[in-house]
Structures are given as C-alpha cells and as structure tokens.
Amino acid sequence: MLDVGVVAVLNGLAIGFLLFVVAVGLSLVFGMMDVLNLAHGALFLTGAYIAWSVAGQQPSWLGWLAALAVATAVGAVAGGGLSLLTGPLADRTHLEQALLTLGVALVVADLLSILFGHDVRAVNPPAGLTGTVTAAGSTYPVYRLALIGLGAATALAMHLAVERTRLGALVRATVADREMVAAVGVDARIVRAGVFVAGSVLATTAGVLGSPIYNAGPGLDSTILILALVVVVIGGLGSVRGALVAALLIGQIESTGRALLSDLASFLLFGALAVVLAVRPRGLFGGRA
Amino acid sequence: MSRRRVLGMLGAAGVGVVAAGCGSSVGSGNSGGGGGNRTVKVGLVVPQAGVYAALGTDMKRGWDLWLERHGNKLGGYSVTTVTADEGEGPQTGVPAVQKLLQQDRVDVLVGIVNSATALGVKDMVVEAKKLLVIANAGAGAITGAGRTPYIWRTSFTNAQVAAAMGGFLAGTVKKAYAIAPDYAAGAEAISGFSTAFTAGGGTVVGSSKPAFGKTQDYQPFLSRIRAAGGQATFCFFSGAEAVSFVKQYAQFGLSPRVPLYGSGFLTEGGVLAAQGDAAVGVQTALHYSTELDNPANKAFLAAYQAKNNQAPTVFAVQTWDAANVLDRALRTATGLSGDALAAALGSVGSIDDSPRGAWSFDGQSPKQTFYLRRVERSGDHLVNAVVRELGVSGQVG
Numbered sequence: 001m002l003d004v005g006v007v008a009v010l011n012g013l014a015i016g017f018l019l020f021v022v023a024v025g026l027s028l029v030f031g032m033m034d035v036l037n038l039a040h041g042a043l044f045l046t047g048a049y050i051a052w053s054v055a056g057q058q059p060s061w062l063g064w065l066a067a068l069a070v071a072t073a074v075g076a077v078a079g080g081g082l083s084l085l086t087g088p089l090a091d092r093t094h095l096e097q098a099l100l101t102l103g104v105a106l107v108v109a110d111l112l113s114i115l116f117g118h119d120v121r122a123v124n125p126p127a128g129l130t131g132t133v134t135a136a137g138s139t140y141p142v143y144r145l146a147l148i149g150l151g152a153a154t155a156l157a158m159h160l161a162v163e164r165t166r167l168g169a170l171v172r173a174t175v176a177d178r179e180m181v182a183a184v185g186v187d188a189r190i191v192r193a194g195v196f197v198a199g200s201v202l203a204t205t206a207g208v209l210g211s212p213i214y215n216a217g218p219g220l221d222s223t224i225l226i227l228a229l230v231v232v233v234i235g236g237l238g239s240v241r242g243a244l245v246a247a248l249l250i251g252q253i254e255s256t257g258r259a260l261l262s263d264l265a266s267f268l269l270f271g272a273l274a275v276v277l278a279v280r281p282r283g284l285f286g287g288r289a
Numbered sequence: 290m291s292r293r294r295v296l297g298m299l300g301a302a303g304v305g306v307v308a309a310g311c312g313s314s315v316g317s318g319n320s321g322g323g324g325g326n327r328t329v330k331v332g333l334v335v336p337q338a339g340v341y342a343a344l345g346t347d348m349k350r351g352w353d354l355w356l357e358r359h360g361n362k363l364g365g366y367s368v369t370t371v372t373a374d375e376g377e378g379p380q381t382g383v384p385a386v387q388k389l390l391q392q393d394r395v396d397v398l399v400g401i402v403n404s405a406t407a408l409g410v411k412d413m414v415v416e417a418k419k420l421l422v423i424a425n426a427g428a429g430a431i432t433g434a435g436r437t438p439y440i441w442r443t444s445f446t447n448a449q450v451a452a453a454m455g456g457f458l459a460g461t462v463k464k465a466y467a468i469a470p471d472y473a474a475g476a477e478a479i480s481g482f483s484t485a486f487t488a489g490g491g492t493v494v495g496s497s498k499p500a501f502g503k504t505q506d507y508q509p510f511l512s513r514i515r516a517a518g519g520q521a522t523f524c525f526f527s528g529a530e531a532v533s534f535v536k537q538y539a540q541f542g543l544s545p546r547v548p549l550y551g552s553g554f555l556t557e558g559g560v561l562a563a564q565g566d567a568a569v570g571v572q573t574a575l576h577y578s579t580e581l582d583n584p585a586n587k588a589f590l591a592a593y594q595a596k597n598n599q600a601p602t603v604f605a606v607q608t609w610d611a612a613n614v615l616d617r618a619l620r621t622a623t624g625l626s627g628d629a630l631a632a633a634l635g636s637v638g639s640i641d642d643s644p645r646g647a648w649s650f651d652g653q654s655p656k657q658t659f660y661l662r663r664v665e666r667s668g669d670h671l672v673n674a675v676v677r678e679l680g681v682s683g684q685v686g
Contacts, residue, residue, distance in 0.1 A: 011508045057565055118342035119559030120532045132542045138515075139542030214505050215536075215563065217529045219340055223505065259509035 016251020017151020023231035025199030031238015041225025042108035047207020048216035064126035079200030120217035175238035236286025332389030334400035339377035351605030355612035364619025382406030404428030429686030448481025448686025453659035454574035459489020462520035469525035470501035478525035539567035651683030
C-alpha cells in the first residue's frame with residue numbers, strides 16, 4: 001500500500017506543477033491588470049491542439065520543440081490581442097471584462113471545433129519519454145516525472161525573475177499599486193501588454209506540455225479554466241509563491257485525495273476552496289485588504 | 290378591367306382553397322393504400338455541438354446514406370428530414386424535440402444520444418402521439434420500466450452490452466474489477482456486467498465510479514485496480530474519457546498485467562485513432578464492428594466510406610437501421626400516427642439486411658448478436674477485429 005501512496009504523491013506533484021504553469025499566468029494578469037481573463041482555458045486548449053497538429057500523435061523531439069515554439073508565438077499574439085481588446089474596459093467593472101473574455105473564450109472554442117473537429121485528439125509524450133519506470137513494485141510514466149522536473153525549474157525561474165530582477169520588481173510594484181507605478185513614469189500600456197503576453201504564452205505552452213496527459217478535445221478549456229481559477233483564488237492574486245503552493249495543493253487533492261477518499265472526490269476540490277475562503281478570504285498569499 | 294381582374298383573382302383563389310380542401314381531405318382519408326406522392330416528415334434529433342457532436346455526425350451520415358441509397362423514400366413515402374440539435378443534455382434536447390413536434394409538425398422522430406433526454410421527452414411524445422425511434426440512448430428504462438408504446442429503439446441497452454462481456458469473461462477468468470463513470474449509464478453497465486459475471490461463476494473483486502466528466506487523471510483508480518488483484522478489468526467509457534482511460538491504463542503499465550475489457554464504445558469511432566497503440570489488444574463487446582463479414586455490412590461499409598471518406602461506426606449503423614425499420618413499418622402502416630406506426634413496428638419481424646447481422650425487436654428494443662472484438666493494427670490504422678460471436682440477447686436492464 002505504501003507504493004500506491006508514493007505513486008499518488010508523485011502524480012499529485014506532476015499535476016500540480018502543470019497546474020502551476022497554467023495558473024501563474026492567470027494569477028499575474030488578474031493580480032497586475034485586475035482583468036479576469038476567462039479566455040485562459042481556451043488558450044490552454046489552443047496549445048494542446050498546436051501540439052497535436054504540429055508535433056503529431058507520436059512526436060519526435062524536433063516536432064515537440066517546434067510545437068513549443070509555435071505555441072509561444074501564438075500565445076504572444078493572442079496575449080497582445082487580449083491586451084488591446086480589454087484596454088478600453090480597464091476602468092470598467094470585473095463583470096464587463098469577464099463578459100468580454102468569456103465571449104472570446106466561446107469564440108475560440110468554437111473556432112477550434114471547426115478547425116479540428118469534435119473528436120478527441122490524443123498526443124503522446126515525445127520520443128524517449130514514452131516509457132515507464134518501475135520502482136518498489138509500482139510503475140510510473142517517465143513523462144510525468146519529466147513534467148515534475150520541468151515544472152520545478154519553471155517555478156524556480158519565475159520566482160527568481162519576480163523576486164530578484166528589476167522587471168520582477170516592476171511586476172511586484174504593479175500588483176501592489178498600479179496607479180503609483182504609472183505615476184512614476186512607467187507606461188502602463190507596455191506593462192499591460194507585457195503581462196498579457198507572458199500570461200498567454202504560459203497558458204499555450206502549458207497546453208503543449210499538458211497534451212500528453214489531458215489530450216485535446218472540446219470541453220478541456222473549461223475544465224482547465226476552473227482548476228486554474230481555484231488555484232488563483234486559493235493562492236492569492238498576483239503571487240507566484242501562492243500560485244505554486246496552491247497548484248501543488250490542488251495536485252495532491254486531485255491525486256492522493258481521490259485515492260484515499262474516492263467518494264468525496266468531486267467535493268474535495270471545492271471543499272478546500274471553501275475552507276481557504278473562509279479562513280483567508282484573500283488567499284493563502286494574497287495581500288492584506 | 291381592373292374590377293374584372295380582381296374578381297378573376299378572387300375566383301381563382303376560391304378554386305385554390307377548394308382544391309386545397311379536397312387535397313387535405315383526400316390526404317387524411319388516405320390510409321396507406323398506394324397513393325402516388327405521399328410524404329412523411331421526419332425530425333432527426335442528433336447532437337450537432339458539444340461533447341457528443343462526433344456521434345451526431347455519424348448518426349446523420351447513417352440516416353442520409355440510407356435515404357440516398359433508397360431514392361429518398363421510406364416505405365413508398367417521400368421523406369422530408371428536419372434536423373435539430375440535441376446538444377449535450379435534456380436542457381437543449383427537450384426543447385429541440387418540442388420544436389420539431391410543435392413548429393415543424395414532424396410525423397416521426399429519430400435519433401437521441403442522451404438517455405436523460407430520451408426519458409425527458411417521453412410525456413411530450415406520448416401527448417403528441419408520435420413515434421420516436423431511439424438510435425442510441427441506452428438507458429434500460431426507455432423501453433423497460435418507463436416504457437410507452439410510442440418509443441422504440443434500434444440501438445442497445447447499457448446493461449445488455451455489459452452483460453454480453455460479463456458472460457464471456459466468466460468463462461475466461463475468475464476475478465475481475467469493474468469501473469465506469471458515476472452516472473446512470475455507468476451504473477447500468479457495472480450492474481449488467483456484475484450480474485452476468487457472477488452468474489457465470491466469477492467474482493467482482495472491486496469496482497470504482499470516477500466522477501463523470503470531471504475526471505482527467507485516472508491514476509488513483511489505476512492504483513486501486515492494481516491493488517485489488519483482479520485477472521481482468523471491465524470498463525465502460527466513451528468519448529474523451531475513453532481516450533484518457535485507455536492511454537493511462539497503458540501508461541501506468543497495467544495493460545500487460547491485467548488485460549482490459551469493456552463495452553464496445555470504449556474503442557468505437559474517432560476515439561480509437563486517438564488511443565493509438567495504447568488500445569492494441571483491448572477487447573470489447575458490441576453489436577457491430579466494421580470488420581463483420583456479411584454482405585449487408587460489406588455494401589454498407591463501401592458506400593459509407595465512398596461518401597464520407599471515413600469508416601462507419603455503430604452509431605451510424607443504429608441510425609441506418611432506424612431508417613430501415615421505418616421503411617418496413619411504413620409499408621404496412623395504416624397511417625402516420627404513433628399508434629399506427631407502433632403497431633406496424635411490432636410486426637416487422639427479422640431485420641435480415643442490417644450491417645450488424647440479423648436482429649429483431651424484443652419488446653421495443655433489439656434482440657441481437659453480440660461480438661467479441663479485439664483492437665488490432667490493420668495497415669496504418671486500428672480496427673476492432675471480430676474474435677467470435679458472444680450469442681444473442683434481448684433487452685437487459
């Protein structure tokens with residue numbers, strides 16, 4: 001039974017790190033720009049379809065890297081577009097912004113359905129990562145182990161970038177007080193576009209990375225969006241550390257939680273959300289009111 | 290001049306009204322006795338968007354192909370088809386049926402993927418006294434406990450398919466694990482399988498019901514299957530879930546240790562290509578396979594592939610057969626009312642030219658042969674090769 005537990009914990013890490021890459025983009029856009037980007041899930045799905053169409057069902061390493069490159073480019077363009085679209089609504093309420101991005105999400109999901117059809121498009125891990133490793137009597141897919149490593153590296157890089165660089169200082173300052181940053185002479189439009197591009201690129205590349213686990217198909221966009229929103233709410237807006245802790249927590253809830261308390265599986269996720277909201281309404285690492 | 294013209298027009302209009310009146314009285318008095326150009330209006334209710342859209346496409350193709358190959362006629366009636374989008378569930382499916390009945394005034398309804406929708410439109414169909422031929426939805430209650438004479442089915446019941454596999458597997462292994470999503474169809478599949486497997490002397494060592502539509506990662510369940518120590522796993526999944534489950538079953542190294550069996554929807558249609566090599570060796574029970582060796586299937590397969598550039602699925606066959614039974618019923622029916630058509634359907638006998646092999650109605654649901662199918666590579670694509678027949682069964686559940 002111990003080995004079953006180890007597999008569940010490992011799996012929670014893999015799912016958690018993937019969720020982190022998706023959610024941190026959403027968290028930064030929300031935290032810095034105060035825009036609730038409901039098109040984030042559609043961007044993830046776009047990335048997954050890019051993996052399928054560029055790299056194919058059995059990707060080579062070259063194909064895989066090409067898919068990541070295309071996803072980065074598409075994410076950057078989409079981020080720029082979203083930034084332009086939401087710009088005029090910057091001073092409006094969350095509801096109006098949410099309606100706009102929800103509309104974008106629906107249109108993108110429909111376009112993807114027209115382009116790629118209604119069938120599920122499966123992607124396998126790139127060559128060399130398709131196998132399994134066996135340890136202590138249990139088997140685990142290599143790709144998920146690689147995902148843990150890659151996710152940890154991304155988290156570290158994001159942490160260093162936000163905490164140790166000038167750009168990161170700007171990001172943190174914008175989360176703390178947008179008006180003040182504008183007042184000291186930083187062009188808010190550039191910051192806005194930059195954050196949207198970064199957030200969208202994270203979403204589309206996460207789509208490529210997640211495609212061997214989640215596949216690409218209608219409905220995946222809303223599934224991912226909901227998970228990412230839960231991560232952002234639990235972690236606190238605009239906090240990289242919060243997104244990481246929350247994503248790893250959700251990963252464990254989705255994995256070990258389901259393994260131990262299968263009857264409560266559907267309840268666990270939102271149960272955790274409710275507990276965090278009751279105890280710390282601004283999230284684990286959110287700023288003070 | 291102008292007054293004369295107006296009078297003339299009025300006169301012509303009057304004649305027209307009288308003629309139309311005669312026509313309608315002749316039409317209503319016509320009791321199927323060989324009129325020249327009688328028409329029947331059919332409402333085809335299939336999903337055109339959402340998670341079941343791929344099934345809807347196959348069903349429409351099956352329907353269209355039948356009409357195309359039979360001069361757009363059902364039992365001597367010219368056919369007008371009105372298609373409506375069933376969507377994902379009753380909240381879209383019920384209004385679609387309502388529109389077909391009240392606005393389009395169709396004579397017959399065909400289609401419906403979702404069982405909740407099928408059960409949800411029952412009262413409406415009964416009130417309108419129109420015939421509904423279910424071409425997919427598999428809940429036992431539709432033609433069982435919640436039966437009405439107006440709703441017939443050319444597909445299957447969830448428990449019927451699962452029981453075919455349970456009976457077979459009991460002769461092969463002693464201990465099996467069962468897993469299906471936690472919704473009505475999944476529960477019917479697990480109970481149908483368990484009943485047949487236990488009756489054959491097997492023991493179900495455990496069962497899981499992952500949340501339907503909310504589970505992307507099956508690892509917790511795969512760990513439990515491994516720990517339970519069964520010699521085989523029976524599962525019921527379709528669509529995106531079938532892809533995820535089959536791939537993860539292989540990824541976590543279970544395939545070689547605990548062979549995977551299932552209801553045939555697991556490897557049917559587009560999902561099979563997506564599952565790829567992970568599906569090779571998976572065995573399923575179903576009432577159809579493209580690989581069936583009979584003349585009706587060969588002709589159907591060739592025509593379907595020529596038109597759609599894709600292999601047909603069981604969903605296309607079920608809708609093809611819906612047209613087939615309506616064709617037979619309309620030849621003998623005394624009219625287009627639900628009562629007349631239901632009576633005619635009751636005496637269509639054996640459907641001996643179906644691609645799935647001969648079948649007949651057992652009550653209002655098919656009594657048909659089930660096949661054991663194994664996923665094999667054929668050239669550059671995967672097929673459900675027919676291993677053997679699993680016997681004939683009528684409605685279960």
